[in-house]
Amino acid sequence: MLIHQQKDIPTLIKDTGLVETRRRQIVQAAVDLFIQKGFHKTTTREIAGRANFSIGTLYEYIQSKEDILYLVCEFIHSEMEKQVKEAIKPADTGRDTLKNAIDRYLRVCDLMQDHILLIYRETASLPGDSISYVLRNESRITGMFEDILTRGKDDGTLKLRHHRGITLIAHNITVLGHMWTFRRWFLKKAFTLDEYIELQTSLVLNELSSHNGDGPP
Amino acid sequence: MLIHQQKDIPTLIKDTGLVETRRRQIVQAAVDLFIQKGFHKTTTREIAGRANFSIGTLYEYIQSKEDILYLVCEFIHSEMEKQVKEAIKPADTGRDTLKNAIDRYLRVCDLMQDHILLIYRETASLPGDSISYVLRNESRITGMFEDILTRGKDDGTLKLRHHRGITLIAHNITVLGHMWTFRRWFLKKAFTLDEYIELQTSLVLNELSSHNGDGPP
DNA sequence: CCTCGTTGATTGAGCGCTCGTTCATAACGA
DNA sequence: TCGTTATGAACGAGCGCTCAATCAACGAGG
Numbered sequence: 001m002l003i004h005q006q007k008d009i010p011t012l013i014k015d016t017g018l019v020e021t022r023r024r025q026i027v028q029a030a031v032d033l034f035i036q037k038g039f040h041k042t043t044t045r046e047i048a049g050r051a052n053f054s055i056g057t058l059y060e061y062i063q064s065k066e067d068i069l070y071l072v073c074e075f076i077h078s079e080m081e082k083q084v085k086e087a088i089k090p091a092d093t094g095r096d097t098l099k100n101a102i103d104r105y106l107r108v109c110d111l112m113q114d115h116i117l118l119i120y121r122e123t124a125s126l127p128g129d130s131i132s133y134v135l136r137n138e139s140r141i142t143g144m145f146e147d148i149l150t151r152g153k154d155d156g157t158l159k160l161r162h163h164r165g166i167t168l169i170a171h172n173i174t175v176l177g178h179m180w181t182f183r184r185w186f187l188k189k190a191f192t193l194d195e196y197i198e199l200q201t202s203l204v205l206n207e208l209s210s211h212n213g214d215g216p217p
Numbered sequence: 218m219l220i221h222q223q224k225d226i227p228t229l230i231k232d233t234g235l236v237e238t239r240r241r242q243i244v245q246a247a248v249d250l251f252i253q254k255g256f257h258k259t260t261t262r263e264i265a266g267r268a269n270f271s272i273g274t275l276y277e278y279i280q281s282k283e284d285i286l287y288l289v290c291e292f293i294h295s296e297m298e299k300q301v302k303e304a305i306k307p308a309d310t311g312r313d314t315l316k317n318a319i320d321r322y323l324r325v326c327d328l329m330q331d332h333i334l335l336i337y338r339e340t341a342s343l344p345g346d347s348i349s350y351v352l353r354n355e356s357r358i359t360g361m362f363e364d365i366l367t368r369g370k371d372d373g374t375l376k377l378r379h380h381r382g383i384t385l386i387a388h389n390i391t392v393l394g395h396m397w398t399f400r401r402w403f404l405k406k407a408f409t410l411d412e413y414i415e416l417q418t419s420l421v422l423n424e425l426s427s428h429n430g431d432g433p434p
Numbered sequence: 435c436c437t438c439g440t441t442g443a444t445t446g447a448g449c450g451c452t453c454g455t456t457c458a459t460a461a462c463g464a
Numbered sequence: 465t466c467g468t469t470a471t472g473a474a475c476g477a478g479c480g481c482t483c484a485a486t487c488a489a490c491g492a493g494g
Binding site: 018053054055057 | 442443444445446
């Protein structure tokens, strides 16, 4: 029985405020450890220790170790979404909004490198039924780019050569951010973050400014 | 002490042919299980069992469970490289070669979906010093695209707007393939493999046909 | 002001079990 | 028979999780 499936608290603790606090502490401790050593190599005792209470207490606020992973994934996604959302103040044109959004999104990805990697590594360790729940969070970010692209298409500042292009390009942009994190060993040798942003933005915008097809010269 | 760091065999077995055979069996069994249950949740006994010998025998041909992971990663990368390489018969122009290469590469990625995911998930579980070794394998595939792009640039069939573009676009193409695997839950809802290939190829080639910068209309 | 029972929260030793690894022994082949 | 290879019971470290015991805070009763 997983946390997101039940409405009430899985413990005997009465003070719901405490539950929130403790779970925050658990997540905070777990994120650090999972990034450092991975989910499987981190012990529940370590998590409790870093959160400054005992394993007994830990298990008052969760039901299984996998619950912690679920809480962590949820936290990371909501943190990502929050940061990206507050970074995107819609500019006047869809095109400018997109430029803006890509810039801020890639910077957020840079800041949250380790968290993004964590998601990639450990999502598979979630119990089957939570996975789809976590994936839904993921797709909200892609959705944001889809919205921006649609706006640009409608106000005429972005041109699409293919009618299915919006979905695809939105995914491509999302992955651009992840790519910066999981290929950092290569990419940081060749580019600074600023260069990376500039170049990738240029590629995306060039596509969205295309005047014709791709006939060879 | 890991396998790739030592020249000789980590066991007492004398017949080197047998070592190769057994290791092939181990890898074959492990790949299946790792894909299914992940590295940590797969036991050495299961691997031995599926390879049709006992744990004792297993440990005659490896020194630790992590050795198996290393062998598996190496196998997957070499398999990928082999398949991609044999799929790319250089056409007359760099541009046609690229088209060809993207097509075949994406199809290989589709066939090896689970293997690619496995690499993403478990590379981090490798002991620190083997990681860089495994990453080097990864970068050979990107290197192939760099070569093709360079050829196209030289023979004039591909145009680059930025002098650093080759590296970046090569990485982008490589990731396009991975993206098809780790976002398949989203992408396969919207596109067939053929559509995906066609659209992404079109995006890449459009960029490489650009006649001017990205000035807004 | 003190006492003591109650209640919610915390503790950590300990349970049951799994897993990676080893090694004495058996089986095999020449 | 002797060298090589295979076996699987045994080992012991370590893990997730439980629960009887403990603690701290508080308020009613004397």
